[in-house]
Amino acid sequence: MTITRTDSTDPAFLSLVKKLDAYLGQVDGEEHKFYHQFNQVDALKNVVVGFEGEVAVACGAFKPQSDDTVEVKRMWTEDSFRGRGVAGMILKELEHWAADLGYCYSVLETGKRMPDAIALYSKHGYVITENYGQYIGIENSVCFRKEIKNNI
Numbered sequence: 247m248t249i250t251r252t253d254s255t256d257p258a259f260l261s262l263v264k265k266l267d268a269y270l271g272q273v274d275g276e277e278h279k280f281y282h283q284f285n286q287v288d289a290l291k292n293v294v295v296g297f298e299g300e301v302a303v304a305c306g307a308f309k310p311q312s313d314d315t316v317e318v319k320r321m322w323t324e325d326s327f328r329g330r331g332v333a334g335m336i337l338k339e340l341e342h343w344a345a346d347l348g349y350c351y352s353v354l355e356t357g358k359r360m361p362d363a364i365a366l367y368s369k370h371g372y373v374i375t376e377n378y379g380q381y382i383g384i385e386n387s388v389c390f391r392k393e394i395k396n397n398i
């Protein structure tokens with residue numbers, strides 16, 4: 247597995263995000279329109295893509311949320327690579343990159359209908375926190391937080 251740092255113009259990333267969006271459309275149903283407005287990728291400067299050989303199999307990104315906090319976005323792993331620790335590698339690379347840039351915390355949002363995602367984030371030291379920003383009051387949203395500066 248090779249992990250590459252890039253940005254949201256990367257064709258491999260964009261290809262994986264299309265699959266992610268199709269999946270989320272199925273999982274979230276009618277709520278997908280609400281979530282989709284917060285998942286635009288046109289300005290993401292911090293993207294990682296995982297490759298098996300020449301094939302892109304996983305991705306993730308982060309964007310600044312405040313001076314000391316990033317928000318993890320657009321996490322996706324191809325079905326045939328799930329359960330192999332690939333998503334954890336992507337998440338760790340994002341955390342290292344954010345910490346290298348001076349950020350102290352990472353937050354993210356996932357849905358209650360995504361138990362695999364909840365398990366992934368819990369396994370990697372994220373703790374459930376109050377819903378933040380646009381997710382305040384959203385029943386399906388589960389928000390997480392992790393200190394990355396001293397916990398990588």
